[in-house]
Amino acid sequence: MKLDAKIPAGSLEDKWRKYRSTMNLVAPNNKRRIEIIVVGTGLAGASAAASLGELGYHVKAFTFHDSPRRAHSIAAQGGINAAKNYQNDGDSVYRLFYDTIKGGDYRSREANVYRLAEVSADIIDQCVAQGVPFAREYGGLLENRSFGGVQVSRTFYARGQTGQQLLIGAYQALSRQVSLGTVELYNRHEMLDLVVMDGKARGIIARNLLTGKLERHAAHAVILATGGYGNVYYLSTNAMNCNVTAAWRAVHRGALMANPCFTQIHPTCIPVSGSYQSKLTLMSESLRNDGRVWVPKNTADVEAIREGKRSPVDIKEEDRDYYLERRYPAFGNLVPRDVASRAAKQVCDDGFGVNRSGLAVYLDFASAIERYGKSQAHQQGLDTNDQALVRQLGEKVVEQKYGNLFEMYEKITGTNPYKSPMMIYPAVHYTMGGLWVDYNLETNIPGLFALGECNFSDHGANRLGASALMQGLADGYFVIPYTIGQFLSGEIRTPSIKTDAPEFAAAEKATRERLEKLMSIGGSRSVESFHRELGKIMWDYCGMSRNAEGLKTAREKIQALRKEYWQDVFVPGSMDDFNPELEKAARVADFMELGEMMILDALDRNESCGGHFREEYQTPEGEALRDDKNYAYVSVWDWNGEGEPQLHKEELKFENVELKTRSYK
Amino acid sequence: MKLTLKIWRQKSAQTAGAFVSYPVEANEHMSFLEMLDVLNESLVEKREEPVAFDHDCREGICGTCDLVINGRPHGPLPGTTTCQLHMRHFKDGETITIEPYRAKAFPVVKDLVVDRSAFDRVIQAGGFISVNTGQAPDGNAIPIEKDIAAQSFDAAACIGCGACVAACPNGSAMLFTSAKVSHLALLPQGKVEHNRRVINMVHQMDKEGFGFCSNIKACEVECPKEISTVNIARMNREYYSAMIGSTEK
Numbered sequence A: 001m002k003l004d005a006k007i008p009a010g011s012l013e014d015k016w017r018k019y020r021s022t023m024n025l026v027a028p029n030n031k032r033r034i035e036i037i038v039v040g041t042g043l044a045g046a047s048a049a050a051s052l053g054e055l056g057y058h059v060k061a062f063t064f065h066d067s068p069r070r071a072h073s074i075a076a077q078g079g080i081n082a083a084k085n086y087q088n089d090g091d092s093v094y095r096l097f098y099d100t101i102k103g104g105d106y107r108s109r110e111a112n113v114y115r116l117a118e119v120s121a122d123i124i125d126q127c128v129a130q131g132v133p134f135a136r137e138y139g140g141l142l143e144n145r146s147f148g149g150v151q152v153s154r155t156f157y158a159r160g161q162t163g164q165q166l167l168i169g170a171y172q173a174l175s176r177q178v179s180l181g182t183v184e185l186y187n188r189h190e191m192l193d194l195v196v197m198d199g200k201a202r203g204i205i206a207r208n209l210l211t212g213k214l215e216r217h218a219a220h221a222v223i224l225a226t227g228g229y230g231n232v233y234y235l236s237t238n239a240m241n242c243n244v245t246a247a248w249r250a251v252h253r254g255a256l257m258a259n260p261c262f263t264q265i266h267p268t269c270i271p272v273s274g275s276y277q278s279k280l281t282l283m284s285e286s287l288r289n290d291g292r293v294w295v296p297k298n299t300a301d302v303e304a305i306r307e308g309k310r311s312p313v314d315i316k317e318e319d320r321d322y323y324l325e326r327r328y329p330a331f332g333n334l335v336p337r338d339v340a341s342r343a344a345k346q347v348c349d350d351g352f353g354v355n356r357s358g359l360a361v362y363l364d365f366a367s368a369i370e371r372y373g374k375s376q377a378h379q380q381g382l383d384t385n386d387q388a389l390v391r392q393l394g395e396k397v398v399e400q401k402y403g404n405l406f407e408m409y410e411k412i413t414g415t416n417p418y419k420s421p422m423m424i425y426p427a428v429h430y431t432m433g434g435l436w437v438d439y440n441l442e443t444n445i446p447g448l449f450a451l452g453e454c455n456f457s458d459h460g461a462n463r464l465g466a467s468a469l470m471q472g473l474a475d476g477y478f479v480i481p482y483t484i485g486q487f488l489s490g491e492i493r494t495p496s497i498k499t500d501a502p503e504f505a506a507a508e509k510a511t512r513e514r515l516e517k518l519m520s521i522g523g524s525r526s527v528e529s530f531h532r533e534l535g536k537i538m539w540d541y542c543g544m545s546r547n548a549e550g551l552k553t554a555r556e557k558i559q560a561l562r563k564e565y566w567q568d569v570f571v572p573g574s575m576d577d578f579n580p581e582l583e584k585a586a587r588v589a590d591f592m593e594l595g596e597m598m599i600l601d602a603l604d605r606n607e608s609c610g611g612h613f614r615e616e617y618q619t620p621e622g623e624a625l626r627d628d629k630n631y632a633y634v635s636v637w638d639w640n641g642e643g644e645p646q647l648h649k650e651e652l653k654f655e656n657v658e659l660k661t662r663s664y665k
Numbered sequence B: 001m002k003l004t005l006k007i008w009r010q011k012s013a014q015t016a017g018a019f020v021s022y023p024v025e026a027n028e029h030m031s032f033l034e035m036l037d038v039l040n041e042s043l044v045e046k047r048e049e050p051v052a053f054d055h056d057c058r059e060g061i062c063g064t065c066d067l068v069i070n071g072r073p074h075g076p077l078p079g080t081t082t083c084q085l086h087m088r089h090f091k092d093g094e095t096i097t098i099e100p101y102r103a104k105a106f107p108v109v110k111d112l113v114v115d116r117s118a119f120d121r122v123i124q125a126g127g128f129i130s131v132n133t134g135q136a137p138d139g140n141a142i143p144i145e146k147d148i149a150a151q152s153f154d155a156a157a158c159i160g161c162g163a164c165v166a167a168c169p170n171g172s173a174m175l176f177t178s179a180k181v182s183h184l185a186l187l188p189q190g191k192v193e194h195n196r197r198v199i200n201m202v203h204q205m206d207k208e209g210f211g212f213c214s215n216i217k218a219c220e221v222e223c224p225k226e227i228s229t230v231n232i233a234r235m236n237r238e239y240y241s242a243m244i245g246s247t248e249k
């Protein structure tokens, strides 16, 4: 199969600008007749649906949530990047592009990433105009902070609730279009199949979650903006209902998945506390601006801490190992996520973990509190040697910056992070892999587009902090409104698609049979128990580090589990009713197949890059060892129904950056 | 810890509901929803239908979770959503009553799940700034005073959970609506169309069947994001001044 990324000709700097101004257009009178389905109303979907509605297309937007404002994007904390260079610290479109390519360990497309950097500045303007209350300086101008893997301050933020505020902005823009009648909103509707007619995506089968009724919806094109699949690991920082079903159903209809094994494990999450745990909570990366990561140097201290006999504040400075600062002096605590996570795993594997399970390290704000306190005391003409006062002033500054995160930490753990360092451990957070798309964000199925976390496009093998929000909004506000014209300009003569076509009937029937099958098994195990078991296999064998032997074992285990699932799962309730257990059952069934594809992908990639760490491929210092000669490609998988999944390769060409060993030392 | 849960079970909006008691074993590190997960898993094991409840982020930000616990929306803790409530705030042997929001504008879907789409329609009536994609000036073109931005943020922090409505004996949505009106009206970008906005949103609120406000302020007490009733006062001001200048009926 030939995979054409459709990257426009021209120099990196000119590609997008030129392409945009020579693209095919759809005239306003035709736009009114053209229907577009947008599945997902998170940042990517809501921004796309709103912008397409503004252009005059007739949009139908679907979400399984009860409101677009609930999408998982709402939970993003830390911020959104943009190459504004407001801080005058040397930032530029090129630098954001370069940081992202390097951060992704040279496994993403140059042209896509450059475009992302290029439109990033417009996103901030758009959001400000919508009323997003970004953090501001005293002079009334926008404030920035730094995120991991970069040396400039280009992250815009809204307290620790950036995702919430951006999503509300997009949701409001969407609501405006709903009121204007250009967008029809279908909440509590879950897409369960894609309808393909004559090779083109022409509609979906959706289940009305309130009534259980299956509905057919037709359109000239379908956009998926359905988020990431981190919940294949059961425990992750994703919201409970995030799932892969929309994308996976498209895969069953022939769409290809790219780099499915590239998973981001976030270094700063609240550690697991018990077997009943349903999800993990992120502590924003922004905390690494001021928090220092450490474990005790001596095993005796570790033991004492674990037994509750010593408190971390009693460990002397010289007895602490600030291992990130030691190993990576240039970036220190702000190394990229994959590097920070692996380092935490290593110290814990070496026996220095500081909680009972040995799977936690400290994130300590004492130095920051002191530094800010001194500066405040100095500014206010107070005694900088008064320790209690300095602490008090410093805590206040820290509270202003991270108050809600500290509060959240205390609510969950019951300990006060102002007084004692936080305990953190890596957790599954984001999936760089996703549906394969070309430069137009179109999948290999004509008329099917994928935006946001559900595509694979921009982050290579590791995503930099504050770049997912940027990508979701870039895709939705500034890319798809243009690129979809390339497809739709060929559809202006296509009459509106009819849902009584045989393809719709067949897809609806297949969906119904699948749900009936799940309902009828009547086995002995809950969906939840299967999901938990799947997650454990994925985490143990295809998590922070992987090896060929383990991956082979994992594949066998997953195949066996999947078989058992279809013989022994029990789904209570009925199909014709509001039934969250059935929703979950269909999603877990898809996760079981996706998991296997992830394992195959991890097995194929005989190198370590970004979030994909194969134990066989590392430097003597334990850093990831890439193999550019053999693996500078995007792995593009065809599920291939009942047969063996097929791998296709999209070679990555680097014409503007030199492939280097990623060093943060 | 051993607990007794008295949970409202109702098959659908059309059928009558009733409380059913369930024993459950929990520990104090669990979140309230994890405790319900444990109950549900045991129900599934017994081949009974689990208790339906809404939830998603479990981080206190999406506004999906919405239980009334011992008579209080989101339970006993101030400034805390149900999903952020942990079992250490309950006592061993306690009986906990769990019911859905009860408000005319939020019909019950099943068990503890209600339909809050009325809130979406209030936003659709005017809770936005009319700016198309690509029309925006530079983000720093209009400086905004830090304090004003912060006040706007405080209102924008609303998660749309609906606890204010559930807490109010009149089932009023004034806190929710006024939070949006304030968020936007405080910003220079939002000032432009604030008259139209406030009139349309208030009228939609009435149309959805939300009650009037009689200054009881239970909403502020139960709001997990501690949205202030100062916003209601601001909205009233905005509304009356908009109506005076308005040509709409």
Ligand SMILES: Cc1cc2nc3c(=O)[nH]c(=O)nc-3n(C[C@H](O)[C@H](O)[C@H](O)COP(=O)(O)OP(=O)(O)OC[C@H]3O[C@@H](n4cnc5c(N)ncnc54)[C@H](O)[C@@H]3O)c2cc1C
Residues within 6 Å of the ligand: A039, A040, A041, A042, A043, A044, A045, A062, A063, A064, A065, A068, A071, A072, A073, A074, A075, A076, A077, A078, A079, A080, A162, A163, A189, A190, A191, A192, A225, A226, A227, A228, A237, A238, A239, A242, A243, A245, A246, A282, A429, A430, A451, A452, A453, A454, A465, A466, A467, A468, A469, A470, A472
């Ligand atoms: C805790 C946390 C913090 C984060 N912080 C940051 C940060 O600070 N900066 C940053 O850049 N990124 C951050 N991220 C990542 C970022 O939030 C996500 O990658 C991004 O929001 C995804 O947006 P999206 O629009 O692609 O998908 P989502 O927001 O997940 O939206 C998916 C949408 O699809 C719908 N949907 C899915 N399947 C179906 C279906 N079958 N039928 C109908 N509808 C469906 C859902 O209802 C939803 O509306 C964070 C992630 C987490 C977990």
Ligand code: SF4
Residues within 6 Å of the ligand: B157, B158, B159, B160, B161, B162, B163, B164, B165, B175, B176, B179, B219, B222, B223, B224, B225, B226, B227
């Ligand atoms: S005002 Fe408070 S209680 Fe009401 S919806 Fe918003 S966050 Fe919930």
Ligand code: FES
Residues within 6 Å of the ligand: B054, B055, B056, B057, B058, B059, B060, B061, B062, B063, B064, B065, B081, B082, B083, B084
């Ligand atoms: S589940 Fe999101 S706020 Fe409670």
